[in-house]
Amino acid sequence: MVDDQSSAILRQGRLLRTLCAVVWLVAIALALRSAASALPPSAWWIAIRHPDISNMGHLLLHYSIAPRFVGSLLVGAGLTVASTLFQSILRNPAADSSTLGISAGAFLALSFCGIFIPPFLAGQRTLVATVGGAIAGALVLSLSSRSRFEPKILLLSGLLINLYASALNTLLILYHGGLIRLFIWESGSLAMQDWSVVQLLLPNITIGWFIALILVRPLSLLGVSDGTASSLGLSPSFLRWLVMFIGIWLTAICVAAVGVIGFVGLAAPEIVRRMGYFNIRSQLLIAPWLGAGLLSAADGLFQWLPTPTEIPAGSAVALLGAPLLLWIAARRQTKIPPAPEPYLTISDRRMTPIRATLLICLALLLVLASIFVGRGYHGWTLGGLHSLDATLFWRGPRLIVAVAGGIMLAVSGVLVQRLTANPMASPELLGISSGAALAVIVMAIVFPSAPQWLYALATTGGSLVILMLTITLGLRHAFSPDRVFVAGLSIATFFSAIISVLLASGDPRIYSLLNWLNGSTFLATPTDATLFFGLSILAIAIFPLVSRWLDILPLGAEMPRAVGISLTGSRLAILLLSSALVGVSVLAAGPLSFVGLMGPHLARASGARRAMSQIVIAAAFGGLLMAVADFIGRVAFVPRQLPAGLVATLIGGAYVICLMRTRRG
Amino acid sequence: MINMREGALLLGRRRFLYGLAASAIFPIVTNAAEDEATNYRIVTFDWGLTATALMLGANVVGLPSIEYYNLTTVEPPLPPGVVDVGLLFTPNFEFLDELAPNAIIIPPALGYASPMLERIAPTSMIDINGRDEDILRAAQIGTNELAAKLDLPSAATTLWQVCQEALNRASDQIAAWHGHTVCIASFADERHLRAFGKGSLFDQVARRLSLRNALDGRAMLNGRTVIGMEELAAIPDAAVLLLSDGGNESVPANSAAGIFWRSLPAVRRGRVFELPAVLEDGGLPAAIRFAHVVSDVLAQRAPNGG
Numbered sequence: 001m002v003d004d005q006s007s008a009i010l011r012q013g014r015l016l017r018t019l020c021a022v023v024w025l026v027a028i029a030l031a032l033r034s035a036a037s038a039l040p041p042s043a044w045w046i047a048i049r050h051p052d053i054s055n056m057g058h059l060l061l062h063y064s065i066a067p068r069f070v071g072s073l074l075v076g077a078g079l080t081v082a083s084t085l086f087q088s089i090l091r092n093p094a095a096d097s098s099t100l101g102i103s104a105g106a107f108l109a110l111s112f113c114g115i116f117i118p119p120f121l122a123g124q125r126t127l128v129a130t131v132g133g134a135i136a137g138a139l140v141l142s143l144s145s146r147s148r149f150e151p152k153i154l155l156l157s158g159l160l161i162n163l164y165a166s167a168l169n170t171l172l173i174l175y176h177g178g179l180i181r182l183f184i185w186e187s188g189s190l191a192m193q194d195w196s197v198v199q200l201l202l203p204n205i206t207i208g209w210f211i212a213l214i215l216v217r218p219l220s221l222l223g224v225s226d227g228t229a230s231s232l233g234l235s236p237s238f239l240r241w242l243v244m245f246i247g248i249w250l251t252a253i254c255v256a257a258v259g260v261i262g263f264v265g266l267a268a269p270e271i272v273r274r275m276g277y278f279n280i281r282s283q284l285l286i287a288p289w290l291g292a293g294l295l296s297a298a299d300g301l302f303q304w305l306p307t308p309t310e311i312p313a314g315s316a317v318a319l320l321g322a323p324l325l326l327w328i329a330a331r332r333q334t335k336i337p338p339a340p341e342p343y344l345t346i347s348d349r350r351m352t353p354i355r356a357t358l359l360i361c362l363a364l365l366l367v368l369a370s371i372f373v374g375r376g377y378h379g380w381t382l383g384g385l386h387s388l389d390a391t392l393f394w395r396g397p398r399l400i401v402a403v404a405g406g407i408m409l410a411v412s413g414v415l416v417q418r419l420t421a422n423p424m425a426s427p428e429l430l431g432i433s434s435g436a437a438l439a440v441i442v443m444a445i446v447f448p449s450a451p452q453w454l455y456a457l458a459t460t461g462g463s464l465v466i467l468m469l470t471i472t473l474g475l476r477h478a479f480s481p482d483r484v485f486v487a488g489l490s491i492a493t494f495f496s497a498i499i500s501v502l503l504a505s506g507d508p509r510i511y512s513l514l515n516w517l518n519g520s521t522f523l524a525t526p527t528d529a530t531l532f533f534g535l536s537i538l539a540i541a542i543f544p545l546v547s548r549w550l551d552i553l554p555l556g557a558e559m560p561r562a563v564g565i566s567l568t569g570s571r572l573a574i575l576l577l578s579s580a581l582v583g584v585s586v587l588a589a590g591p592l593s594f595v596g597l598m599g600p601h602l603a604r605a606s607g608a609r610r611a612m613s614q615i616v617i618a619a620a621f622g623g624l625l626m627a628v629a630d631f632i633g634r635v636a637f638v639p640r641q642l643p644a645g646l647v648a649t650l651i652g653g654a655y656v657i658c659l660m661r662t663r664r665g
Numbered sequence: 666m667i668n669m670r671e672g673a674l675l676l677g678r679r680r681f682l683y684g685l686a687a688s689a690i691f692p693i694v695t696n697a698a699e700d701e702a703t704n705y706r707i708v709t710f711d712w713g714l715t716a717t718a719l720m721l722g723a724n725v726v727g728l729p730s731i732e733y734y735n736l737t738t739v740e741p742p743l744p745p746g747v748v749d750v751g752l753l754f755t756p757n758f759e760f761l762d763e764l765a766p767n768a769i770i771i772p773p774a775l776g777y778a779s780p781m782l783e784r785i786a787p788t789s790m791i792d793i794n795g796r797d798e799d800i801l802r803a804a805q806i807g808t809n810e811l812a813a814k815l816d817l818p819s820a821a822t823t824l825w826q827v828c829q830e831a832l833n834r835a836s837d838q839i840a841a842w843h844g845h846t847v848c849i850a851s852f853a854d855e856r857h858l859r860a861f862g863k864g865s866l867f868d869q870v871a872r873r874l875s876l877r878n879a880l881d882g883r884a885m886l887n888g889r890t891v892i893g894m895e896e897l898a899a900i901p902d903a904a905v906l907l908l909s910d911g912g913n914e915s916v917p918a919n920s921a922a923g924i925f926w927r928s929l930p931a932v933r934r935g936r937v938f939e940l941p942a943v944l945e946d947g948g949l950p951a952a953i954r955f956a957h958v959v960s961d962v963l964a965q966r967a968p969n970g971g
Contacts, residue, residue, distance in 0.1 A: 056895035386762060639760050
């Protein structure tokens with residue numbers, strides 16, 4: 001953190017105080033409005049002190065409105081303290097309980113225990129949530145430790161863990177037979193019906209805040225440098241672990257109490273920083289008050305909206321928070337320069353045409369063989385269904401659609417990675433597939449019975465919209481990869497928030513989308529199969545035309561100019577092609593599967609270096625991966641079926657996590 | 666959070682009791698042409714349709730989510746050897762292919778899968794709910810169609826007679842309650858209830874039992890509406906018939922122990938009657954079951970007060 005004495009920024013104390021006061025006034029006013037709708041003001045005092053249990057108004061005020069108001073303040077303060085601690089330790093203004101995946105980990109642990117060991121959960125929610133949050137936090141930190149917690153890598157790791165935890169959660173739900181209410185709870189609701197939640201929050205958050213304040217001095221020393229800290233008798237790593245743990249614990253308490261509410265910890269500390277208060281002491285003293293007021297005001301505001309069902313606080317805040325994330329991350333200049341990982345050579349192997357052909361043939365054989373393996377209600381069957389015709393009809397189209405989706409995603413992954421010269425870039429993580437998926441959702445709500453081609457048009461349009469956004473953001477920097485990356489991260493986050501809000505709205509049309517959202521291929525028809533497969537072959541066939549660009553672009557910004565290629569033009573063309581590919585593949589295999597990350601990586605790891613060979617090999621791996629996912633989805637939990645996209649996410653995500661642990665640096 | 670254990674325990678006791686009564690209440694209405702019925706194997710993709718088909722004497726060999734049927738529909742009990750063919754909206758085509766039924770029966774909601782299902786067996790769409798207020802009549806029509814498809818036309822008439830008899834018997838059993846007001850509902854969340862009114866099967870059966878619905882005159886969507894718990898306080902004279910969710914508790918079980926519920930006048934005066942799960946749109950079998958559970962529960966108490 002930049003120390004304030006060296007900057008010329010004036011501390012805008014008065015402005016900050018006014019802002020705090022305004023926010024709290026709004027929060028209180030909204031709470032009073034709620035109270036007035038339940039009970040006339042003259043009865044308020046009695047209702048608070050000695051509620052008459054035969055009077056509904058009294059009960060509403062005493063057991064619902066009042067605890068909700070106090071609870072929202074406490075959660076806002078607690079999450080802000082946790083995030084301030086994270087931001088201090090990691091030197092990253094975008095670090096927060098939700099962007100670091102800690103809330104997601106806590107919630108996953110609660111879901112898991114709720115389904116498998118309910119009695120244990122009843123008594124030990126905080127413990128379970130803390131363990132889950134700690135595991136997620138540890139994973140995120142270990143993924144980004146090799147790059148010294150560079151902010152973008154940290155955010156990326158957090159997003160990765162968030163997505164993976166969400167996929168695991170969906171798996172749990174599908175395994176258990178589908179419990180929609182869990183989705184709603186995942187959005188974090190501040191609705192209460194007694195004071196028990198407040199009784200949980202009040203002591204823990206107060207203690208946590210107090211401990212954080214005690215640690216202010218050591219933290220400031222740490223902010224100077226590790227050397228200074230240890231020369232004064234402090235162990236830097238112990239302190240870091242301690243502070244991380246306090247942050248995780250505070251987050252876990254809030255998640256156990258009210259569910260996942262993200263981004264609360266982003267706004268308040270950032271505002272305080274921009275008012276000139278940079279040191280940790282000011283932040284820990286001031287930001288929680290602001291954060292408490294903000295969450296309470298936001299909750300009051302959304303309660304006031306005349307929606308048919310209540311939008312849970314978590315979703316509402318996330319909608320506001322994702323753009324906020326973009327704003328914060330985009331405008332910050334990081335002090336640690338990104339370590340450029342050499343993109344092109346990570347393996348000593350060489351991929352020759354013979355090896356490539358062997359690989360592809362092997363993949364094809366495996367895929368074809370898998371058609372004959374299945375699981376009926378009597379057990380495993382190895383000869384297919386009762387006739388060849390039946391076998392091919394029931395297993396073929398869905399397999400082909402999955403493979404086609406995998407091919408297109410993998411190819412677009414190669415494009416995007418070469419464009420950004422970043423091995424961690426992929427259409428899913430850059431928000432392109434999120435944009436396409438948002439288009440599908442809009443279509444499903446507005447034109448539910450539209451034909452397939454209209455959907456395809458919509459998704460390509462969705463990808464293009466995201467593309468345009470990133471162009472606008474990146475125009476000043478000639479599509480610098482950094483800008484594209486950060487924008488994409490925020491969009492992907494925004495998308496998950498939208499999904500949560502839509503799921504929480506309880507609109508029945510949304511449930512029919514769930515299958516597609518998870519990448520289900522089970523309703524694929526032969527027509528679909530032909531169409532998608534044709535498109536994927538076309539995708540591979542186009543690329544000899546642009547392979548020269550693809551070879552040159554990753555070499556840096558100067559190289560294209562030196563060889564006479566228009567930098568902007570070539571990047572734009574690659575982005576367009578990639579968006580179209582993603583738009584179509586999203587229709588086939590759902591928006592998220594990590595195939596766009598894994599395919600290219602496996603291609604590079606097996607020695608393919610030139611663009612064209614990478615495209616072909618990545619396509620082979622991508623297709624194979626989706627074929628495996630489709631197979632597992634078909635046989636794992638019979639008679640229930642897992643969507644291929646979900647399985648691919650689980651496999652691919654695990655692979656990517658292991659990859660990041662071993663290779664970053 | 667979901668508390669399945671508590672829901673299952675609650676249901677266990679009642680399920681046992683009703684299981685005993687099931688064979689008396691739910692006769693298979695035809696045993697004529699038994700051989701033909703056994704050979705004509707069907708898969709029904711809706712729990713109401715399954716129950717109706719079973720009561721008609723059909724040989725149901727597969728349905729979705731057996732667990733859900735056992736928790737929410739309960740009666741008539743499934744024959745042994747029935748195969749679970751997946752979730753309601755994602756049928757497992759491979760299982761169906763292996764089962765090779767003679768016919769598949771689907772509700773209107775599953776129309777989009779009809780082309781795929783046609784490849785396995787002739788698929789018929791039967792609606793036992795209809796759109797307007799006379800649900801029983803719609804159920805009768807749907808049942809007749811189903812029986813015609815299964816070549817058991819007389820079974821439908823018999824089933825309708827069984828239903829009428831069950832309703833009459835139930836009405837006689839609670840003669841003391843005639844004219845009294847009830848509110849039929851289940852928990853929606855910690856502070857709301859889903860109540861049934863005009864246009865729902867439950868309301869129609871209740872009126873047939875000469876009970877009045879406290880929410881008469883309220884706007885309903887498909888016979889249902891969501892009311893806040895505080896609205897129950899405004900109708901203190903109504904007896905509350907609280908339907909269980911069938912162990913699929915989407916509401917935390919402790920909401921029944923929550924302060925709002927416990928402070929309702931109906932709860933404090935013991936005028937809340939807990940009913941086991943009955944399938945909401947379950948056709949004639951659900952009507953029979955509902956009549957039976959309501960009359961059993963109400964007959965045990967006198968309608969003191971309004």
